[in-house]
Amino acid sequence: MKHLSIKDIARIAGVAPSTVSFVINGRHEEMRLSKEMVKHVQAVIKKTGYTPNRAAASLRTGKTHVIGLIVEDIANSFFASLAKSVELAAAKAGYRVVYGSTENNDTKGNDLIQLLAKQVDGFLITPSTGMKAGVLALRKNRKPIVLIDRYFPDEEISFVLVDNYAGIREGTQYLINKKKKKIAFVNLDMDQVQIQERERAFVDTMKAHGLFQKKLMLKIPYCQDRTGYAPHIEKFLEKQKDIDAILFATNYLGMFGIKALKEQEIVIPDGVAVMSFDDTDLFRFSSPSISVISQPVQEIASQAVGLLLDQINSPGTKRKQKGVLIPPELIIRESV
Amino acid sequence: MKHLSIKDIARIAGVAPSTVSFVINGRHEEMRLSKEMVKHVQAVIKKTGYTPNRAAASLRTGKTHVIGLIVEDIANSFFASLAKSVELAAAKAGYRVVYGSTENNDTKGNDLIQLLAKQVDGFLITPSTGMKAGVLALRKNRKPIVLIDRYFPDEEISFVLVDNYAGIREGTQYLINKKKKKIAFVNLDMDQVQIQERERAFVDTMKAHGLFQKKLMLKIPYCQDRTGYAPHIEKFLEKQKDIDAILFATNYLGMFGIKALKEQEIVIPDGVAVMSFDDTDLFRFSSPSISVISQPVQEIASQAVGLLLDQINSPGTKRKQKGVLIPPELIIRESV
């Protein structure tokens, strides 16, 4: 019993190959096959352990039933969780997932797109800024795409991401309600929209309460090696001795920030209250545990996969591209 | 310019489709194509942006150029890092990676194997105990397989994993050298070989120094929800007040253990020294930072992919299956 083909099954079952095909693809109702026939064929398939050759089906239909997931870094806990939820949602619909990490490198990202373009039915992409051209080229070729975690404000491409503005606004507001006056904001210095939104939310909220001071905002250039963030934060803390709270805009910044605070023997939360974007094991298990603005990863993944499958299953439809903002979740722990 | 096929390229270049095929697949030397011819064809390919249809090639050759990566949980930092390194190593050889998480559920694992079997050229698998049947079935069908992180001691199937025994032995020895006498060992209660090896190493090393006490070993049954580990560790710590060091056999146990120690106000390292298997951000950033027995993830991934590609590229060869043990790395931090 080497490789069984649909013809073998047809022969064994005593029916036509097309009949087997209809049963496999659930088109038996549409084709008005009798229930007995369907059962009979299914029994033969089960008994023989036959599974269709996907490559042949792909060649014929042009569908691969594979989704390409391109993220910044699959080893980062946020993207790893996302990958898991994406796989789950995709599997439910009979899709497999191939992945790749861009590491925020535009060339690498565009290469990944090129490499996978013919092999996947659609893309879920966390684009770096320089991937805009590659993404637009895909779009032009009518390849289904949903952006995640960030998006291109000027382009009509579907996206699903956490509401970054609301997240930082709520976090800042929470600190203000706790009577914090000198709140520092540690962010990356990047032109990616999700980073910009977080900054805008902080500035707006602080200004609305007459608390905004530019010197309390630290913007650190993106580092390929994340340990590069530490010295910036340390220097900032040494200069700004009188702050009473810090809001970190990403999980890595929070991790290095907490370490820097401890090294300078600043006690959390008595010396300074702390809150960070993104939830990680580190924040959950730290003592004191760290309050966070959490991204509902499962929700992001299931919505993104949903939108993508919609596009895949209704090609040609000039549907309006949809942008979905998922409400963040404020998780208060001991650090505030 | 809809879909270009190899025939189109041949027509544009004024050559035979077979010539184009030879160029694409790097068989031009073997076929003694002239250098000019090769350059000419390559130029046409580049100009037209042609990329071959993988599905068609797969159908013809039976090769998919895809590797299946089945891990316990892609969201766990160890497996997420592994996934990244695997992708990198695979990409270098022109392979893509599809992944799936078993969550230590035998059925889920075997289903994943079934699902992917026809769609991948080989598997990298972190098998749960109950996946033995599924893995052996693959083996029988001559599907290339390399096991990672654990293996089946009685079966001849290639594997790559960290030397668990050496890791715990070195860790235990380090604690003993630091004059620790009452060393506790917190492990899972599972029949997976990597867990057993860790226990054996601890028992052997302690006995060799006349320090072994059974009551200082805690074995916790596997929990689907990892928070289930916490109460076991807390109860154990309350009972064993006089220990002077703890060795945790997995990253999650270490995470919950540290939390439990802090809650009972036991100071690390003065009250009790701490060491854990696996390195994570939590251990790196904790204060005090936690000493670990680290698994060289990149090394594991590149060796595993290497062995797998060997199998894929020399089918039929009744090669001896190879088991590779990667030396662990002891990273000493503040907790000891």
Added chain:
DNA sequence: CTGAAAGCGCTTACAG
């Protein structure tokens, strides 16, 4: 409902 047939885009032995 059935069955024969075309064709998706490759690769590869084969005759020249």
Added chain:
DNA sequence: CTGAAAGCGCTTACAG
């Protein structure tokens, strides 16, 4: 070196 041709295993109009 070239070119025509077969065939991988499906799906899908089409004629009955």
